Amino acid sequence: xxxxxxSALLAIGFLxxxxxxxxxxxxxxxxxxxxxxxxxxxxxxxxxDEETINSAGPNTSFYYDEVTFEVFSEDYVAEHLLEGTIxxxxxxxxxxxxxxxxxxxxxxxxxxxAETFTIEADPSGILTREVFYGLGGKNLDILANTxxxxxxxxxxxxxTSVSSTDDPKIIFRSxxxxxxxxx
Amino acid sequence: xxxxxxxxxxxxxxxxxxxxxxxxxxxxxxEIPQSLMINPGVKTAxxxxxxxxxxxxxxxxxxxSGVTVNDLFANDGIDFTTKVQERLLDxxxxxxxxxxxxxxxxxTVGFRGRNxxxxxxxxxxxxxxxxxxxxxxxxxxxxxxxxxxxxxxxSFDLGDLNIRGxxxxxxxxxxxxxxxxxxxxxxxxxxxxxIFQFQSINNSGSFVTTQGSNNIYExxxxxDMELQTSGVKGFYxxxxxxTDTTRKDVTDLFTERVLLGGNLGxxxxxxxxxxxxxxxxxxxSVLDLGFIYNSKDVWNYTFSGSTTTDGISVFLPDDIxxxxxxxxxxxxxxxxxxxxxxxNQSSYISWRPVKVYGSIRYDFGEGGRPLLENCGxxxxxxxxxxxxxxxxxxxGQLFMMKRPKGVQAALTxxxxxxxxxxxSLKTTYTIDKYSMTNIGLGANFQMxxxxxxxxxxxxxxxxxxxxxxxxxxxxxxxxxxxxxx
Numbered sequence: 001x002x003x004x005x006x007s008a009l010l011a012i013g014f015l016x017x018x019x020x021x022x023x024x025x026x027x028x029x030x031x032x033x034x035x036x037x038x039x040x041x042x043x044x045x046x047x048x049d050e051e052t053i054n055s056a057g058p059n060t061s062f063y064y065d066e067v068t069f070e071v072f073s074e075d076y077v078a079e080h081l082l083e084g085t086i087x088x089x090x091x092x093x094x095x096x097x098x099x100x101x102x103x104x105x106x107x108x109x110x111x112x113x114a115e116t117f118t119i120e121a122d123p124s125g126i127l128t129r130e131v132f133y134g135l136g137g138k139n140l141d142i143l144a145n146t147x148x149x150x151x152x153x154x155x156x157x158x159x160t161s162v163s164s165t166d167d168p169k170i171i172f173r174s175x176x177x178x179x180x181x182x183x
Numbered sequence: 184x185x186x187x188x189x190x191x192x193x194x195x196x197x198x199x200x201x202x203x204x205x206x207x208x209x210x211x212x213x214e215i216p217q218s219l220m221i222n223p224g225v226k227t228a229x230x231x232x233x234x235x236x237x238x239x240x241x242x243x244x245x246x247x248s249g250v251t252v253n254d255l256f257a258n259d260g261i262d263f264t265t266k267v268q269e270r271l272l273d274x275x276x277x278x279x280x281x282x283x284x285x286x287x288x289x290x291t292v293g294f295r296g297r298n299x300x301x302x303x304x305x306x307x308x309x310x311x312x313x314x315x316x317x318x319x320x321x322x323x324x325x326x327x328x329x330x331x332x333x334x335x336x337x338s339f340d341l342g343d344l345n346i347r348g349x350x351x352x353x354x355x356x357x358x359x360x361x362x363x364x365x366x367x368x369x370x371x372x373x374x375x376x377x378i379f380q381f382q383s384i385n386n387s388g389s390f391v392t393t394q395g396s397n398n399i400y401e402x403x404x405x406x407d408m409e410l411q412t413s414g415v416k417g418f419y420x421x422x423x424x425x426t427d428t429t430r431k432d433v434t435d436l437f438t439e440r441v442l443l444g445g446n447l448g449x450x451x452x453x454x455x456x457x458x459x460x461x462x463x464x465x466x467x468s469v470l471d472l473g474f475i476y477n478s479k480d481v482w483n484y485t486f487s488g489s490t491t492t493d494g495i496s497v498f499l500p501d502d503i504x505x506x507x508x509x510x511x512x513x514x515x516x517x518x519x520x521x522x523x524x525x526x527n528q529s530s531y532i533s534w535r536p537v538k539v540y541g542s543i544r545y546d547f548g549e550g551g552r553p554l555l556e557n558c559g560x561x562x563x564x565x566x567x568x569x570x571x572x573x574x575x576x577x578x579g580q581l582f583m584m585k586r587p588k589g590v591q592a593a594l595t596x597x598x599x600x601x602x603x604x605x606x607s608l609k610t611t612y613t614i615d616k617y618s619m620t621n622i623g624l625g626a627n628f629q630m631x632x633x634x635x636x637x638x639x640x641x642x643x644x645x646x647x648x649x650x651x652x653x654x655x656x657x658x659x660x661x662x663x664x665x666x667x668x
Contacts, residue, residue, distance in 0.1 A: 023253060023257055023258075023647050023649060023650070024257070024258045025252065025253065025256040025257060025258065025649050026256055026257075026258040027256055029255075029256060029263040030256075030263065032262070032263040032264065033263055033264055033267060034264040035264075035326065035327055037325070037326060037327060037328055037329030037330075037331075038328065038329040038330075038331035038332045038334075039329045039330060039331055040329070040330055040331030040332075040335060040392055040400050041392070041400055041402060041494065042395055042398035042399055042400040042401060042402070042492070042493035042494035043398075043494045043495070044398075044494055044495050044496075044497075045397050045398040045493060045494060045495065045496040045497070046496075046497045046499075047397075047497075047498055047499065048498075048499035048500070049499065049500065051500070052499045052500040052503065062499075063497075063499060065497070065508065066508050067495060067508045067509070067510040067511060068508055068509055068510070068511045068512060069495070069511050070511060071511070087399055089399060148508070151497075173395075173397070173398050173399045174398070174399065174494070175395075175398060175399030175400040175494070177331045177332070178331075180329070182326070
């Protein structure tokens, strides 16, 4: 009887081994994986002291430059970018109103988009603007086709006054939050 | 991003066959000659043994301490991305791992010394592949969620990348000696013939994006990372070349590496068995105290440095005369320069994963015919109190193994029952980081001179293997002589 018991035990044990099974698996699900990270980065920073603004004279441009900016037009970025928001912050502690314009240029130098900021003289606080690109916002192709930025800053006031604020400046900050679909 | 898909699939599938290296069923199961391989000082019973080439010892083990295949791929109608988020990203920690070990014995032979019957010599060759990958938690979150949104201010640990793997062929020779009526000692010398090895185990660094001191966002990275490989590029180059002789070239290179033509190393095993009293025995062993010196076909990849960036910056009046419109490219170049990545062929030493076993067993239930009654050896015929005479054994075992992120331990309780000299069964209950419900069953059959054994772990998981955190199977055939026949 004992022998029978142990034989049965042995058989059951090995039945475990040979009859192991698994629930139905669907490895094709991996195609449904959706990876959409949000990438944040500083973009363009500009600052100028009031002396430089004054030295350019009244009612004139004190800064103008075009720079290549191909981050959005890189093939991989352009293909996987779902939407994006560019955040601007402008802080003017000088004694004169200023105007800053940033233009998005394509490879031919054509202006695809532009943002203009007019900032009153100090105290004017911090001007913040968020520009959304994507569904419901500006066309995403603007970013995808941008290969350069044109930045200009102009003085809308006089060329002599100096703010009583310590170290008066115009500061232009920009950063972006971009949603990518990697998978 | 097919690469991401493939990586996830490979990692998870490897976990199906992934195994820790604990062989708790085989340990001190001295009726099976292969128990010598995990304790050179185990009490040897046979006069001689010879493994049937290639099928004398095959073991595969797989383990995952986190997500299982079933967690992600069960056909349960739940959105796959949701499963990845909730069952992988939100749950798994950087110390969770996927590991896989497999071994196959090429040949093994053991024999008792003619002039020194207290000595049992054994030698042979086996191949082993071992891979462990810790879950790169922070890097995975960075890839899935990005550095923006709620991750602003979060420091991503680049040291989470921790992976090691190797395939090695081992030539070994061991001596097992009964040095007294109660004590058996053993040692085994090994020559490792590496087929390939890779490791990226000492990485450090971080990546963080914060509110900037100047601009809106500021990103900082500091990294000290390295992937060391040996033996990999040779195979890669052959496959990449893709000629009519690719298959043959791979086989030739593999054969050369198996037969001591690649990187070599040395190792030692030690073990003992000591009878505290006629019914109580303690054992212990240390395995793979060794290293491989990797100097051939070495390609290492490095990435190190640190930098901080907040985008393109223009400061007036300092930059008033700088009309360069390549500021973006200059920024990229600066980052590249601050974070040099390169290759080198510097030799390196890879340490074998050291394993330690210990056990205590209590034998009871006298009866039956001693297994070694006529073995012709001096080992177990000295007194009538040897444990072969007992039908039952019960005890506990401890296993520890050095892994890249620390020691991995397992605790086992076991019961063994012998049925004459024909059949012996052993059942175990093991707890470790992979499972709290690991019940194993092993059987050894002796049919004349033919020995067959099969050992299977975590039987409760066999109802759904895909949902298992741990699985292991070992089996093999030997020819054993218990006497002078």
